[in-house]
Amino acid sequence: MTLRDVARVGLVMLAFVAVQQTLMLDLRRGGVHPDIMILLPIVAGIVGGPGRGASMGFWAGLVADLFLPTPFGLSALVGSLIGFGVGAATLALDRSAWWLPPVAALGGSALYELIYAMLGSLLGQPQMLHVQLVRIIVAVSVVNAVLALPALRMVAWALPEASTEGVPTSVVATGGPR
Amino acid sequence: MAMPRRSRRPRTTLLILVLASVTIITLDARGGFHRISSGAKSLSADAFAPVKSGVNDIIEPIGSFLAGSVHYGAVRQQNQKLQQEINQLKQERASQADAEQAMQQLSALLNLPFLPNLQSVPAEVTNYGTSDFAASISISVGRDDGVQLNMPVVGAGGLVGQVVQASHHTATVRLVTDGQSAVGVRYGPAPGSLAVLTGEGSGKPLSADLVPSNTPVTAGEQFVTSGLQGAIYPAGIPVATVVSAKTGSSASQESVELRPAADLAHLRYVSVVLWGPSQ
Structure with missing residues (x-):
């Protein structure tokens, strides 16, 4: 990644944090608010593949952790896993399909919240499994599915050259879908 | 047909990032970081x-x-x-x-009756928490106003929680309903028996530990902070009132459910008590 790419990624991350810390926290309904920081590794996984998805998940997670009372580093860990997972799961798919980002955001966000709660519980925060988990998963996943396309555009702007890393070499050689 | 080979680089990246995350979590939890x-x-x-x-x-x-x-x-x-x-x-x-x-x-x-001789700083509640997984609030005062980590925070009815993060102008308060919250309390006729109230998550009742079975605990009874030496809260602050109490046939402890004394769902203003365990 060039310095310009790093600056762009930083800018996009800053925009996401600003929206999350202002608009999204105020959209709280029934004690639950959306979490758009999860979108970053998911769409980065689609745009740049598993490696970039994992990297974006790590850094976006660390930034998100600065504002959370939950264990520091937990969002980075889960973000890395989800970014890698989404990137790997979408390798063989047509990444230009319009339905892919919302579907990936829906499934990725649900999985993120589930893993987050389970790992948090393992790390000495058992209440994380006893909160209104289903409501959190539904609210976060649906909002993220709706916002997936604009988020994808922003991340695609920040990561202009889609990576071939992790793509099966046979697919790269034949110029197949990325 | 030959199986497609995948580059190992993303997996190495993931491994490094996972190890880095686990290291950060461990260092943070152990206090070093x-x-x-x-x-x-x-x-x-x-x-x-x-x-x-x-x-x-x-x-x-x-x-x-x-x-x-x-x-x-x-x-x-x-x-x-x-x-x-x-x-x-x-x-x-x-x-x-x-x-x-x-x-x-x-x-x-x-005019909080339970804080007769303690200094406090009034604060506005600016946010009901940044995480769906923790019961916390953000308030409009911080270190510049004298707020320090672990200071008690009270509302109109009683104890609200404890300061867990303090910046220059804002602070984060862990509510008594949070799963990580544990408050030493006294209940019953003077000098009172001791127990620990633990949170079960936002919007859920508190539960009491260390209440022996068949203890006469009645609905409406108030539990107040114990203020034992080294306690994290001063003595006498109402924490919660009993909603129900029952003992199972083979239980060694009574199962007590309590409602927080402060109305945590409608907090607008709170007071940070300028108090530390050494006082």
């Missing part, structure tokens, strides 16, 4: 406070304008005018009720 992470959190809170305030100032009028526009096209001009008047009256009534509620909470905070 906590000062750094706490400082970074404090810096972020300070840096984002003006951004948050600015964005809210921009968004609020836009939201009102959009809401007004949606209604504008829906009614005829005369009806619209009447509707606007009704809305205005409703808004005035709502804001009056809102102001009355805020005034009530502020007045109650000025």
Whole structure:
């Protein structure tokens, strides 16, 4: 990644944090608010593949952790896993399909919240499994599915050259879908 | 057909990132890294406070304008005018009720019977937590106002929680209902028996530990902070009132459910008690 790419990624991350810390926290309904920081590794996984998805998940997670009372580093860990997972799961798919980002955001966000709660519980925060988990998963996943396309555009702007890393070499050689 | 080979680089990247995350979590939990992470959190809170305030100032009028526009096209001009008047009256009534509620909470905070000789700093609740997985609030005072980590926070009815993060101008308070919260309390006739109240998550009742089976605990009974030596809260602050108590046939402890004494769902203003365990 060039310095310009790093600056762009930083800018996009800053925009996401600003929206999350202002608009999204105020959209709280029934004690639950959306979490758009999860979108970053998911769409980065689609745009740049598993490696970039994992990297974006790590850094976006660390930034998100600065504002959370939950264990520091937990969002980075889960973000890395989800970014890698989404990137790997979408390798063989047509990444230009319009339905892919919302579907990936829906499934990725649900999985993120589930893993987050389970790992948090393992790390000495058992209440994380006893909160209104289903409501959190539904609210976060649906909002993220709706916002997936604009988020994808922003991340695609920040990561202009889609990576071939992790793509099966046979697919790269034949110029197949990325 | 040959199986496609995948590059190993992303897997190596993932492995490194996972190891880095686990290291950060471990160091933070064991305290070695906590000062750094706490400082970074404090810096972020300070840096984002003006951004948050600015964005809210921009968004609020836009939201009102959009809401007004949606209604504008829906009614005829005369009806619209009447509707606007009704809305205005409703808004005035709502804001009056809102102001009355805020005034009530502020007045109650000025005269807290359970804080006779303790200094406190009033604060506005600016947010109901940044995580869906923790019961916390953000308040409008910070280190510049004398707020320190672990200081107790009280509301009109009683204990609200404890300061767990303090930046220059804001602080984060862990509510007593959070799963990580544990409060040493006293109950029953003087000198009172000791117990520990633990949180079960936002909106859920508190539960009591160390209440022996068949202890006569009645609904409505109040549990107050014990104030034992080294306790994290001063003595005598109401924490919760008993909702129900029952003992199972083979249980060694009574199962007690309690409701927080402070109305945590409608907090507008709170007071940070300038008190530490050494006092």
